[in-house]
Amino acid sequence: MAQHDLNIVHQQCGDCPIRHRAVCARCESDELQQLEEIKYYRSFQAGQTVIWSGDRMDFVASVVTGIATLTQTMEDGRRQMVGLLLPSDFVGRPGRDKAAYDVTATTDLVMCCFRKKPFEELMGKTPHIAQRLLEMTLDELDAAREWMLLLGRKTAREKIASLLAIIARRDASLKLKSQKGALIFDLPLTREEMADYLGLTLETVSRQVSALKRDGVIELQGKRHVIIPNLDRLMEEAGDDSDGGFLI
Amino acid sequence: MAQHDLNIVHQQCGDCPIRHRAVCARCESDELQQLEEIKYYRSFQAGQTVIWSGDRMDFVASVVTGIATLTQTMEDGRRQMVGLLLPSDFVGRPGRDKAAYDVTATTDLVMCCFRKKPFEELMGKTPHIAQRLLEMTLDELDAAREWMLLLGRKTAREKIASLLAIIARRDASLKLKSQKGALIFDLPLTREEMADYLGLTLETVSRQVSALKRDGVIELQGKRHVIIPNLDRLMEEAGDDSDGGFLI
């Protein structure tokens, strides 16, 4: 809570770290120029809520840095995470004015926001944006369906292994390191957040993480720092097809 | 198994029952004309497989009549249904050449297929198609996320009630009847298919259906014919927010 003002920075799209992966990925420089005019940055601290489900939402946005989550909550408090938003992921839905999910920053977060109305107009004129958004949405749909298999049919151990494998692989792809050798990363989620993502309780998450550690599938330094000595082994534990369903 | 040939009919798009809901919904007559040139119908009998996951898929399609399912299968045979395809729903992904899921006809089925290559080209030239496809994909993503909550957090009884409520409501919306009074419909799925959709075993499905019947939440005539005397009561059992998350 050191700083509670929003860190509004203005950055050239050309220098943007997610330039080639976000919804603007296919834009030409003139199109980028138009986006530039309607964009603004917002920062959130770890733990802050970006928006509550049901609230009016007059912007759409891309995650620039940090991690956010989408969660649904039932009346009695049961929670299910339905999306993990990483840099370049898109939040919000053109043509809808209320948020459908709670959006929460799990780490410090910077988002590149576009006012919804102008964005929608621009999308109508700019096939490159609509095309990219379609592609990203189809990818998210695939990911959601992969997650449905996990939630519906995998055991607790398989769920944990799957989550770790996904994080490890994404992390490796971000760092552009060769995927040979040990993978090392910090868990961006608490045990409770992992539980909400996996449809488990935090106690079960803790037990299964301990079990994977005991069995040598993973190593831990502290609670969050994870070492994967053998990704293939972890993938086996995840129960995924050998070819690995996820193409990142 | 009376007929095993494919019932190839040619129909004018203008008369098509899904004209105003499918991927072609926004097309003008000249655009429809172009679709007409690359479309063809295929029929499948109940139980037939439309395509296997991993198979080459050189078409995309709309469901015209009947119901199909998307399922994922793990190596050891565990199955999870990840989509229920109703009339006007879209199958296949532009830009991908292999099927990601098993597609199966659960009732007799008619699909309106478009060869993938020409469809992709047409989509590039026809924003109306791409716009509609984006909209439909966003809807499917919302449905998938709603299903994630069900799979991850709902009890068996809530899962059954949710499925029945969805089918009842969709059925009511198709028939355009007022939603007052009893809703009556035939279950389009076997107990096993329901189990695959809900992440349960078929025995648990059977038990919970019996329990809902015993408690007067539903009435049954035979195994498949369902009467919902009070939809609000069923919705309560489903555990959904009172406003009903699903906007059909």
Added chain:
DNA sequence: CGCAGAATTGATACATCTCAAGCTGGGTGG
């Protein structure tokens, strides 16, 4: 140092799965 949030671990309860036996209804062939 000592506190608070996060995580671990234990004991027990319970929902759902698993295995197994029977039921039901519609179709088929003798």
Added chain:
DNA sequence: CCACCCAGCTTGAGATGTATCAATTCTGCG
């Protein structure tokens, strides 16, 4: 026309995985 058959379904009894409730134990930080 009846007996049989079989897929789909129901029901039962027991096993099991995960949730729940309850103590501790870590860990980072003021």
